[in-house]
Amino acid sequence: MHAEPDWPAPVEEHWYGRVLIDRLEVAVAEDEETLNWDAQAWYGGDVDRVWFETEGEHVLEDGEGGELETADLFYSRRVAPFWDLRAGPGYQREYGPGPDRDRFFGVLGVQGLAPYWFETEANLRVSEDGDVSADAELEYDLLLTQRLILQPRFETTVAFQDVPEFGQGAGMTGFRTGLRLRYEIMREFAPYLGVSWRRDLGETADLVEAEGGDTSSVAVVFGVRVWF
């Protein structure tokens, strides 16, 4: 090779990043309105990346509080053409009207594109108290036209212990599923309309009922999907 040390590389690689607010929506259910969010950001190369993901809901009524369901920081590594393995700390916080409660986790997960184009995410969480849970999320984009896209999504959690202070009973705690119809005005900006359904199951449902809550709730959602 004749290249000298002060010559530039013939092709230079850069790191990239992206912030995706997959859902930023108002959910109107029978008895309450909430502001929900589900966002992720990554930065890095093709193989190694740092991720931040957060999901939660805030009740749109003074003092009713809400929940920062997840705030996870990951280091991820692409281990197969469509799959990242990732690990890092996670955080959860419930706030108002009662006393705030929070906990930290260690999270190990996979993220990627499953066969048949399912955007998939699955995590195993171990809380600072040793409580273990697993969660999974699936999303699918069904193109009605090039810009009008119907997105079914499904998420569920399995707890391995009772954690009553966070309203979690051992076993499958329930699921949330939804159907959102978005219109990509640009790739980066798409308003949507949809419905979502939350259902608590098993011991988790018992806990919710004991507190006088609904174990099933259907909401109409409207919001935007934005990335930059």
Place this chain on the structure above:
Amino acid sequence: MDISDSWSWRGLTRRRLLECAGSIAGLTALQSVMPGMAGAATALPVAPVKREGDADVIELTIARTEMEVARRAARPITINGTVPGPVVRLREGRDAVIRVTNHLDEPTSIHWHGILLPFRMDGVPGVSFPGIAPGETFTYRYPVRQSGTYWYHSHSGLQEQLGHYGALVVEPADAEPFTYDRDYVVVLSDWTFEDPDSVFRNLKVAEGYYNYQKRTVGDFFGDVREMGVGPALDKLAMWGRMRMSPRDLLDVTGSTYTYLANGFSPEANWTGFFRAGERVRLRFINASAMTYFDVQVPRLEMTVVQADGQNVEPVVTDEFRIGVAETYDVIVTPTDSRAYTIFAEAMDRSGFARATLAPREGMAGPVPERRPVPERGMAAMGMSMEMGGDMAGDMKQDKAMSGHAGMNHDSGGSSPMEMGTGGPVSHGPNDHGPGAAMVARNPRSRLDDPGVGLENAGHRVLTYAQLRSRAPWPDRRPPARDLELHLTGNMERYMWSFDGKKFSEVDGPIIFRHGERLRLTLVNDTMMDHPIHLHGMWMELDTGAGPLKPRKHTISVKPGEQISAEITADAPGDWAFHCHLLYHMKAGMFRVVSVTA
């Protein structure tokens, strides 16, 4: 479209044109001017040449210039003030001395695409030289030992996308084996008003960003009508398992590109003049960053006389696909005094470049309708066998491919995912890691395949199998060594590489031994076509033409294809070897070939 529009578009005033007229007049062998007609107005500017002894001296200045593209304000990189840059005309047997001055605020370079020269003059920053710093002048000096149609372009960053390219024509020392009355260069290119860095980022962070021709629910029901529910579901499932799209044809599309012919948008309509009955030589150069074009001149047959600047036995055809960086010289003979459209449709049918051949200005011929977006075939995956050949005709061409998941690479020929007919080789056990989303299980020759979307064109379409050199090349030794490289990629992260390794991941160059004759075999493990370019040395494409292998500087490799070329490693030094899709190269589909003693 009137010509004056076109002129303001190109940023050239009439006065400027007249100033240039002197130099153009001396060079009308290239762009014949009809007496009494504003013929010169249709020709690309030619870089003025000063003769100094054995040397032809040319000055080129690279700068950002405010001008309009397709009637919108733009700030392309220009060479001597225009896009494309002026035609650089050299003469075989003389020395070229080209002084390139950089008026940009970043380093630049010019690579002489397809020209054999000392490697220090090849113009690849980081491989042949450090680049040309802002404000500096670099003098390229090399003996011209070949003739034909070539081109030149920046090899720095993504500057090509901004207009940094032009035609290079070398006049032969001896007469050519064909005659013509007029001679036009047709530089095809793709222009975007977006910043190329942002185009690349969009590709990196959002797969399919520019593809507005994806399959929809309606397309699925179309399949159901055409082939029945079962086969339609099978097709959906096969692509689904691979997580690939049969509509993934070009990464950057007409959704952002305006396609240009000699710098003119389709509306501005570049026009070349002719008199009925004249033989018109059209030197097609694909100077695009990312676009394969399918070129036709409806109602005229084309006689292909050169490919990549090298004489070939004439082939009469109606259409040819030109990969990025390839050139084809064709001769047409318009017999009627009417306008003929030069129609260069993007391979994915998302847009087209258009120009006109006409007996006088202001004329326009009919513009063909764009054809429907084609789909990559699935016959490849055993579907035609499984389904008794029920697949739509368009789908019979593609060859065996398989994805990583849901398919068993190591099972024998009994796998439904593999073709029963068998290929010349089967893919080895190496699946190239996370950088390769798939491998071609049974790659095969596709030389006689016109390519996706042209299988049922309804007229003659040129294929590589038809290319035969006009004369045998001097080195007749059989290759003493085989070198196999796989073209690999992972669309989801926009990773592109050879053998699953990006340029940043390889330890050193590919070594050719000086003087050796070797066979380079390329296997395309991706769903995209890749134009692979070797600097400094010819690749003699193995088409089965024996000693009459066509010589190419750029070989387009189809998905699932295995293709071989023989190379005489007669050029010591370091040479770039890469995919000529600009953003694939940027993403890492690049290697250095070092020819050492």
